[in-house]
Amino acid sequence: MLDLPGIIEGAHDGKGRGRQVIAVARTCDMILIILDALRPISHKKIIERELEKFGLRFNKGPPDIIFRPRERGGINFSCSVENSDLDIETVRAICQVNKINSADVRINSPSTEDELIDVIEGNRVYIPCIYVLNKIDQLTIEELDLFSELPDVVPISAYNGWNIDYLLDKIWEKLDFIRIYTKPKGAIPDFNEPVILRRSRRTVADLCDHIHRAILPQFKYAWVWGSSVKHTPQKCGRDNVLEDEDVVQIVKR
Ligand SMILES: Nc1nc2c(ncn2[C@@H]2O[C@H](COP(=O)(O)OP(=O)(O)OP(=O)(O)O)[C@@H](O)[C@H]2O)c(=O)[nH]1
């Protein structure tokens, strides 16, 4: 966990070492933005905007848009959804501004102009974020109720330790990690130190790679106990997709 200096207005232009701070934020698995409940809630928007200008996108994935630049042939547009902000004229105009004359553009889910620009410019990072509203010990219940309705806001009081457990739950949920317990041959699994994998990369091969690079070349098969398999234990190959709290024993050649 890193405690980064606060983001101030103009951070994107370098104020308060903003560019260095945001460059670090771009590499994180998750961001907690700590807000002071006694300051205007508009600070949330200011901080978000500075981070967005640097290509960070919060609590969403990349837009479902396929964009392939081409040598020639003009803009080849297709759209498989209704009510998208993006029609052929808009797409052409955005491409023109970005000096793209020829490309295949396929819109697969309702998307905004900004999302198309994100895809064309690339270099965006999609990061889960929780807005932690601190000092709620200074608020009235009515004020607290208002704040609690904002999406992805978790109110806490660091002083009193209020709602910290809930914050931990939310952090875990947003990180979308799974725990895999490894089991040495003939021993009980190590339930104290799970290997942590991302849900998007959780095959047996991902597990091996996570433990050590040298494992996969020697991998023969794995015994897996848990909800990813029908029988326990089950002999699995490298492509088996693991689930939270599976137990795995790797057998080498
Ligand atoms: N009432 C109240 N005050 C708090 C709480 N948590 C922190 N504070 C006060 O808020 C002030 C700022 O706390 P810091 O921990 O220095 O805040 P920071 O965001 O780390 O500040 P920088 O490191 O300077 O960016 C201090 O005076 C703390 O005593 C809380 O839960 N309730």
Ligand SMILES: [Mg+2]
């Ligand atoms: Mg501090």
